[in-house]
Amino acid sequence: MSSLDRYNVQAVEKKWQTVWNEERLYEAHAASRKKFYCLEQFPYPSGHLHMGHVRVYTLGDVIARYRRMAGYNVLHPMGWDAFGMPAENAAIKSGIPPRTSTMANIDYMKTQMKQMGLSFDWSREVTTSEPEYYRFTQELFLLFYDRQLAYRKEGAVNWCPSCETVLANEQVEDGLCWRCDSVVVKKDLTQWYLRITDYAERLLSSLDSLDWPQEIKTQQFNWIGKSVGAEIIFDVPQIDQRISVFTTRPDTLYGASYIVLAPEHPLVEPLIASYVHRDEVRRFIAAERVHSDIERTAENTEKRGIFTGSYAVHPLTKERLPIWIANYVLVDYGTGAVMGVPAHDLRDFSYAHKYQLPIKIVVSPENPDADFGHSAYTGPGFLIESGPFTGMDNETAKEAIAKALQAEGKGGPRISYRMRDWLISRQRYWGAPIPIIHCPHCGAVPVPKDQLPVLLPENVEFTGQGASPLAGAKDWLETSCPQCHHPAYRETDTMDTFVDSSWYYYRFTSPHADEPFVKTDVDYWMPVDEYVGGKEHAVLHLLYSRFFTKVLYDAKLTPVDEPFKRLLAQGMVVYHGQKMSKSKGNTLSPENIMKERGADAMRVFMLFAAPPDKDFEWSQEGVEGAYRFLQRVYRLVVKPHSGPLSEDARVRIYKAVHRATRKVTEDIRERRAFNTAISALMELTNALYQDIDAINKEEQTQILGVLTRLLAPFAPHLAEELWHQLGHEESVHTAEWPQYEEKWLEDDEVTIALQINGKVRSRLTVPKDIRPDQLRELTLAEEKIQVLTQGRTILKVISVPGSLVNVVVR
RNA sequence: GCCGGGAUGGCGGAAUAGGCAGACGCAGAGGACUUAAAAUCCUCCGGGCAGGGAUGCUCGUACCGGUUCGAGUCCGGUUCCCGGCACCA
Numbered sequence: 001m002s003s004l005d006r007y008n009v010q011a012v013e014k015k016w017q018t019v020w021n022e023e024r025l026y027e028a029h030a031a032s033r034k035k036f037y038c039l040e041q042f043p044y045p046s047g048h049l050h051m052g053h054v055r056v057y058t059l060g061d062v063i064a065r066y067r068r069m070a071g072y073n074v075l076h077p078m079g080w081d082a083f084g085m086p087a088e089n090a091a092i093k094s095g096i097p098p099r100t101s102t103m104a105n106i107d108y109m110k111t112q113m114k115q116m117g118l119s120f121d122w123s124r125e126v127t128t129s130e131p132e133y134y135r136f137t138q139e140l141f142l143l144f145y146d147r148q149l150a151y152r153k154e155g156a157v158n159w160c161p162s163c164e165t166v167l168a169n170e171q172v173e174d175g176l177c178w179r180c181d182s183v184v185v186k187k188d189l190t191q192w193y194l195r196i197t198d199y200a201e202r203l204l205s206s207l208d209s210l211d212w213p214q215e216i217k218t219q220q221f222n223w224i225g226k227s228v229g230a231e232i233i234f235d236v237p238q239i240d241q242r243i244s245v246f247t248t249r250p251d252t253l254y255g256a257s258y259i260v261l262a263p264e265h266p267l268v269e270p271l272i273a274s275y276v277h278r279d280e281v282r283r284f285i286a287a288e289r290v291h292s293d294i295e296r297t298a299e300n301t302e303k304r305g306i307f308t309g310s311y312a313v314h315p316l317t318k319e320r321l322p323i324w325i326a327n328y329v330l331v332d333y334g335t336g337a338v339m340g341v342p343a344h345d346l347r348d349f350s351y352a353h354k355y356q357l358p359i360k361i362v363v364s365p366e367n368p369d370a371d372f373g374h375s376a377y378t379g380p381g382f383l384i385e386s387g388p389f390t391g392m393d394n395e396t397a398k399e400a401i402a403k404a405l406q407a408e409g410k411g412g413p414r415i416s417y418r419m420r421d422w423l424i425s426r427q428r429y430w431g432a433p434i435p436i437i438h439c440p441h442c443g444a445v446p447v448p449k450d451q452l453p454v455l456l457p458e459n460v461e462f463t464g465q466g467a468s469p470l471a472g473a474k475d476w477l478e479t480s481c482p483q484c485h486h487p488a489y490r491e492t493d494t495m496d497t498f499v500d501s502s503w504y505y506y507r508f509t510s511p512h513a514d515e516p517f518v519k520t521d522v523d524y525w526m527p528v529d530e531y532v533g534g535k536e537h538a539v540l541h542l543l544y545s546r547f548f549t550k551v552l553y554d555a556k557l558t559p560v561d562e563p564f565k566r567l568l569a570q571g572m573v574v575y576h577g578q579k580m581s582k583s584k585g586n587t588l589s590p591e592n593i594m595k596e597r598g599a600d601a602m603r604v605f606m607l608f609a610a611p612p613d614k615d616f617e618w619s620q621e622g623v624e625g626a627y628r629f630l631q632r633v634y635r636l637v638v639k640p641h642s643g644p645l646s647e648d649a650r651v652r653i654y655k656a657v658h659r660a661t662r663k664v665t666e667d668i669r670e671r672r673a674f675n676t677a678i679s680a681l682m683e684l685t686n687a688l689y690q691d692i693d694a695i696n697k698e699e700q701t702q703i704l705g706v707l708t709r710l711l712a713p714f715a716p717h718l719a720e721e722l723w724h725q726l727g728h729e730e731s732v733h734t735a736e737w738p739q740y741e742e743k744w745l746e747d748d749e750v751t752i753a754l755q756i757n758g759k760v761r762s763r764l765t766v767p768k769d770i771r772p773d774q775l776r777e778l779t780l781a782e783e784k785i786q787v788l789t790q791g792r793t794i795l796k797v798i799s800v801p802g803s804l805v806n807v808v809v810r
Numbered sequence: 811g812c813c814g815g816g817a818u819g820g821c822g823g824a825a826u827a828g829g830c831a832g833a834c835g836c837a838g839a840g841g842a843c844u845u846a847a848a849a850u851c852c853u854c855c856g857g858g859c860a861g862g863g864a865u866g867c868u869c870g871u872a873c874c875g876g877u878u879c880g881a882g883u884c885c886g887g888u889u890c891c892c893g894g895c896a897c898c899a
Contacts, residue, residue: 625835679833683834
């Protein structure tokens with residue numbers, strides 16, 4: 001085979017990358033036409049692209065390239081989520097300042113992205129660790145602060161001893177740090193929070209409107225964890241206080257036989273102050289607090305508790321209920337206290353059983369053989385021994401009792417959420433400083449907007465021990481109060497990097513503006529039409545970004561209250577049956593693959609191997625297959641074809657071309673099924689191999705031009721090369737996306753499957769618009785059908801035009 | 811335990827609205843070209859049974875049952891795998 005039969009992948013890819021770069025082909029321009037905002041989650045600049053990155057960016061690139069050709073003004077930007085611990089840890093180890101290593105990593109990864117042929121608008125690149133960006137992260141913090149959505153509070157927080165910083169609830173997975181898998185411990189600290197719980201209901205209710213995978217929506221739904229119930233107040237006359245509990249089962253109130261507080265509950269100390277066994281109680285609490293969250297919340301953990309010596313008054317029966325403290329009550333959910341209803345709650349049952357507390361049945365099941373001796377009955381039923389509510393079905397009673405309590409001033413209907421406020425303080429250097437000054441006279445004072453950014457000091461020591469390096473930067477730390485001008489000191493915590501990434505998609509709309517973003521740009525570009533990213537951010541980045549957008553919406557800074565209209569959550573790339581990771585030693589370098597078979601082959605295989613949302617196994621043979629396909633297309637297009645003309649072949653070609661055009665268009669646009677789009681291109685290529693030399697030269701060029709354009713989103717380099725070889729001057733990526741015509745999609749004749757009792761027995765080719773009764777007649781007259789129906793009774797004939805006929809016989 | 815997603819040839823997967831299961835590719839087999847190999851091009855490729863053969867019959871989409879003229883697809887139940895939540899009151 002001559003060299004004409006194969007193209008030099010490396011040379012071709014390099015050539016067009018240079019041209020695209022010089023022509024700035026992918027920059028988005030003024031707000032003119034219909035827009036399309038295509039975004040992929042920006043990476044942390046770790047230094048190298050891994051296969052996960054290759055997958056996300058390839059997926060997004062196909063969508064962006066298609067929309068561009070389809071006539072949209074496409075915004076397809078890229079940037080760097082550049083703050084974060086790895087750079088700081090590297091600084092501790094090697095002494096290289098975080099900014100230096102970060103910038104070097106960005107540089108390298110950008111080169112790799114260009115090698116992949118990704119169509120990013122690099123003129124809009126943002127880096128969250130640069131002052132031009134984080135000054136606005138700080139400005140947005142102040143916006144939250146002004147709206148009372150940022151606050152400081154002391155409490156037991158999640159602390160990762162290895163990362164030496166606190167973590168948000170969303171960043172603790174099974175009691176372990178999401179980054180380093182260390183066991184997270186509790187620590188009492190004063191920290192900054194964003195009031196995401198204020199938005200719980202809205203974050204929940206607008207989930208429905210999102211074109212997102214159910215999987216992700218469900219995760220957010222569960223995370224927010226709405227519970228509808230009631231608050232019930234129990235008076236404690238002994239100390240003249242009230243204990244408030246939250247319950248989803250107010251209907252079981254008459255079955256309450258005790259009250260339990262979390263060991264950390266603020267009323268514990270006053271309650272036991274004059275109790276003879278108070279020291280014993282204190283020892284119990286101290287012992288419980290030592291346990292980590294994992295131990296404490298594990299299902300099989302033994303329930304342990306202790307009596308406080310005090311009693312509370314049942315709000316309706318005025319009965320005296322003993323108050324206990326127990327490990328199974330969590331201080332930060334609901335009110336940190338519960339009423340114990342052993343007969344109708346499994347946890348209370350096992351607790352009451354252990355400590356021999358009374359078990360009082362107040363809900364009777366419809367079918368009364370439930371065994372109360374061994375477990376709690378949690379199902380539906382009607383109330384017994386419940387005062388005026390006796391006889392009510394328990395669902396009605398929930399509401400009735402909540403209302404009665406409200407009338408008495410003893411509580412009422414309440415809703416509780418599992419989600420907690422977002423803890424954003426981090427005791428680390430490499431993040432956006434929280435723009436707050438602590439003044440001995442004025443307290444916490446926000447840094448005035450015109451004094452932003454609060455720059456990270458450059459000469460700091462990275463010891464890797466104790467507090468944030470910022471606390472040691474004396475010159476930076478000491479300042480004056482913006483209000484009273486007395487000496488004051490700066491907040492030394494920096495912000496969680498998820499704050500940076502909660503608004504970057506706004507910055508891309510006006511990346512050089514002297515404000516976080518420009519209203520007119522945001523009005524034009526938002527929302528993001530297609531967002532591509534990993535499932536691991538389901539309750540992290542994706543939830544935080546939704547929250548940010550709702551706050552910005554309330555501040556009238558954005559016209560949308562949801563940032564990402566459509567979400568494509570891509571699956572993992574698996575190798576040798578496992579998720580790729582350095583520790584498992586099963587990583588693959590995209591660079592080597594590109595060197596050997598080219599970016600186009602890597603992209604095509606990645607897209608072809610599986611639908612975007614599924615995990616798939618990387619296979620070298622698969623890349624070879626993609627490479628063979630691309631070379632096959634090349635040969636088809638550049639090899640001169642000629643032969644005797646055939647009208648039949650010509651019709652077959654046009655049908656194949658228009659069918660493929662429709663398939664590829666719909667698969668990209670609606671279904672995001674790039675695997676089947678590529679298989680359609682393979683089919684078209686195969687079809688053209690059969691017939692291409694039977695049409696004239698001009699038609700060949702035109703047909704091959706369609707194939708080339710359909711290929712362009714997937715294999716941009718080869719498509720560009722072929723497009724030029726076909727005689728075009730302009731880029732294929734700004735060429736017009738092919739249209740398909742209905743007339744080529746329909747055949748004059750169709751093959752009908754002839755079934756007997758649902759089994760295909762024969763086939764028949766008939767005119768497309770044959771009448772059902774004619775079709776029926778032809779079917780019954782058909783030879784095979786005749787033979788097989790002979791001597792049997794025809795019960796029914798179902799005739800589906802264009803598809804099949806089913807003869808039902810007995 | 812609760813919620814969500816899934817199970818189709820040797821493998822990845824296709825079947826878009828209940829209508830011909832297995833598109834396309836990988837691996838494999840055979841053939842053409844070649845001194846030969848590679849590359850390329852062509853053909854075959856779920857199981858069983860029958861036939862010399864074209865072919866025909868039959869089973870088959872995790873399992874059991876149902877609805878329907880017709881089920882990979884819908885309904886009820888079961889098993890297994892993946893993900894989330896979980897002493898959340």
